[in-house]
Amino acid sequence: MKLIYYYFICVFTFLMSCTSKPEAQIYEYAGGCFKTALQFNPTNVVVEDINDLYTDMVVHQVLEGLFELNDMDLQPVNRLVEDYKIEDNGKKYRFKLRKDIYFHPHSLIGKKHPFEMHDVIATFEHACKANKEGEPSVLYQMVFEGKVKGAIEYFENKTDHLAGMYVENEELVIELIDHDFNFLEKLCVPSAKIIPKEIIEADQGSALVGTGPFVYQGTQLFGEDQAIVMTKNPNYYRVDAKGNSLPYLDSVMFYIEPKNLKQLSDFEEGKIHFVEGIPPARIAMMFEAHQEEFFNEPPQILLRRKPLLGTQYYALNMESPALQDVRVRKALNYGLNKERLVKEVLHDQAYAPGYRGLVPPFVLSDYDKNDSILNGYEFDLAKAKALLAEAGFPNGEGFPTLKLAFDKGTIHAAIAGEFAAQMEQNLGIFVNLEGYSFRKLNEVMSKGQGDIFRSSWYADYKSPESFLNCYNGLLVGDITGKSSKINTSRFRNLTFDEFLKKALNSENKLERLSLFAQAEEVLLAEVPFIILWYDESITLTRSEVRNLAVNEMNIYYLDRVYLKKWSMEEYQNSTGIKG
Template sequence: MNTSKFAVLLAFAFTLLYSCQEEKSSESDSESQETVSTEIKKGGSLRLAISDEVTTLDPKFVYSVHASQIASMVYEPLVKFNPKTLAIEPLIAEKYDIADSNTTFTFTIRKGVFFHNDECFPGGNGRELTASDIKYTFEYYCKQEAQEMSVAYNTVFHGNVVGLEEYVSGQSDEISGIQVEGDKVTIKLSHPNADFLKQLASPSASILAKEIIECKGLNRGAGTGPFKLSSNGPKGILLVKNEKYYLKDDKGEQLPYLDTVSFKIISSKIDQLISFEEGEIEYIDGLPSGKIKYMVEENIRNFDEVPPKYVLAHEPQLSVEYYGFNLARPYFKDKRVRKAISYAINRQSIYDKILKRQAYSPGQAGIVPPIKLFKGYDFDKVQENSYSYNPEKARKLMAEAGYPEGKGFPKITIEYNQNDQNYKVAAEIQEQLKKTLNIDLQIEAVSFEKKLENSNFGRSDIFRAAWVGDYPSPQTMLLLGYGKNVPKSMDKPSHPNSMRYVNPEFDKLYEKAIQASSEEESYKYYAEAESIFMDEAPVVVLWYYEDNQILHSYVRNLYFNEIKYLDFRQVWLKEWTEAEYKEYIKK
């Protein structure tokens, strides 16, 4: 199959996937999404593949994409994203009011929301959620133990909520900016933040029960979500329908439609594809485009027939692959060294040779992926301080920093979490830096958990990382450079700014962007902050992600988006009939 024909087929399949599901009214909290068929088929199991075991579902410590996807169906935040549009919708909070120029957020808590049954509750019966659970949960997330790295503290609450620092430092036994009155919770911010609702929609801001926290039962998954955790082991995770779930569709039918959702651990993408073709799983996320092209060529009838058997989609992601410098190391304090290394890396070669062009693009812009999600963002301004392969400039900067031809530069280590692609990239960069700058690097593979620990505690020289945005805003990417999240002590973890990059001018612009009165104004300040970040080169941006998804066409209402948020509440399974499909085509 030639490239143009494959592109047309991919575009057609992408259109089919999205248009098989009618637009949902953003005003409705009945979760309605009409399809061509008026008869929804309830029950059944949706089976997905994931590559690695999920070690924790505690929202306080959920870092990986798959853990977030699973946790978001077991636990729930106050509000959620519409999986198709990424607009904010009510969830545990049935409504909310925003006042005082985006500084006062008042949430009315929905009645009839129950936690899943769990032995932590008296008699094992889950109780009804109350407004007090919200305050207790948020204070739990912000209580800083000596060695803890709370995702929500750093990505949602820190620098936002009135009284937070007094609580964290022990000067107060509560966060004064979070108050409960009856069924209402009011959160007061220290400054305007138009993205605060988006931050609250992330899985890391999910609401928990005091009983579950105190008896350390969070890995058992006793949340309020549409699914309950049935099992979690080396073979995968099984979620089962929450029969007491509070949401219904627009016809008054109980959600969710599915009986179970299972996540099978299949480490190899080739093995995932085999399982998909054999009907053992319905959906694969992140399949390399080369593998999809091969599958299309071998199974063209399954895509061309009416109705099709398989559906393809591809979506640019709010996600970046990068190498971070540990700026606590003396040899990385000189930005000329960091810039030299960044210029010495041939990203295009990595993109072509190792990735086989299976990404959105090489990392020749900034830390914010240059995708259409951010219309009006000044990517051109950022690119003025970005990096492409320039060995002459790299050698010149290294010499200016006092290391001509690499002389006197210490031997350093690149640390990465073990997998074949990460190894190939590290080995390629090792070779490129030796050839261009004559510096010696070791490369070391560790577990994902060890890599995360080492980078956050400043034990790595250079570390491999990938960051997926939690919400649709440049803020979620530029949080990586926010210096006020960096602890003064090396004994405390620094996350997500694991580079320990601190620049007061960056912080000032970042904060101005958060407090801006319009998206246009915020984009202006974010782009200025990003330009500084890229000029300072605390990271080497390698590439931007693009996901390819493939699924059986009988999977209805499963949407894909730039932040990899999956919502299974209204997913249902039903084969298309030829008549039904043709009726849909007419419309």
């Protein structure tokens, strides 16, 4: 039954794509269904609060923003914007929007509802209002608060419109308080995707109605398997360089599978085309069991490994009484043997142990030249014990038990166990482990319900700011206990904030990077975190998957992906399979 149903979806979508855009060509290898897996199902998505990789992977295929990052060089490219101008020394942006775009069908807007200016205004103004719990959205905190004129006043209900956003001469205008070199990059963040005004007014944002290359069909059951299904958008406006209609695929399926071993098993059985986050102990076994598929000509399986703009860390709650003394925070950092953690728990599935700051090393080459960011925390047990004793807790005596919150059912459970064991053995500090679902962990972190939180950050754009902004005091405010979705450590430091602000206002690249480095030096001195390791991407892909770019930010766009097995002749005439 599930095969018949899936066949109906693909045939229906393919016919629709042929009949609704007669002027567009159909790529000769168009069709098929790309299948992969997600650890978590991003259900009940609130678009303006998107802030995790799992939801990103889905919404990138369905929703679009004014701009998106190119998946090859990670630079902003136009999407819903046709053209733009920057005026007033970088403080005013004028956007001319495209007029050939339609939203996906929905009962509230019909089958072919045009994208218009008021949809952008409604999306952004909605994001600049508090939610039902009185909390700010991720989009407001990342893009608007303290950056766009009138955003704070609008959020606080002091005005009935966002003063820094208006329509003039049929263009959307956004005025900034200060020049922001990365403002276009900020408009690329997943939480800045545009949805219809009518959907917003009906509070139906989780329906994921967008303008993207695929139409969200919801989560469906296929036997015992649960999968998110997307089908080709027959009204999609973009074509490739040869005039072929995009996307090439008929459909996409994301199987929901929280267990990495099961994902790998599904890949080995040919059920899915692509898998990442391979369990460390299984990589060598995979090579041994499938040598022919890796080394045949042409190969059937591709292994790709590269550093990511991603950092795994523990956020230290700066409002926790136990962590007020910087000597204690430094002792926790010096007292953790990160190399042992990476070797024995991760089995070296990390780019490097977290010996430096929050910004990953060796990916942003110009930034890495700043010596100040080299002053991280390598394992130094003598120094850790001395600092703890100076703080009044020799050998951990009298120190309160810490509470560590992590997401259970993942490698982070083993990491948490190793951390607790090392803290007890090395420093005499006891750590209670509290495992939560991924969604519940985010809630616990944002509300500050604990001492230490398992966290990570993957860049939203290729700049140190994307990481350092996680500790921007503006995102917390002056109220203790206030919910904080980004700055989960609740770190407040005026010197850090000033360096960050000056960097954003600077038009000189070298000066900007130097200011970012000075800001990170403040972080390393105050150490509101424990950097665990810097991430890397290890992926397995079936070689018939073409055009799937793997980049430092784990951004995947599937609009140009197609499926075609390699012939020996094609392989011999190529320079190698790149996916």
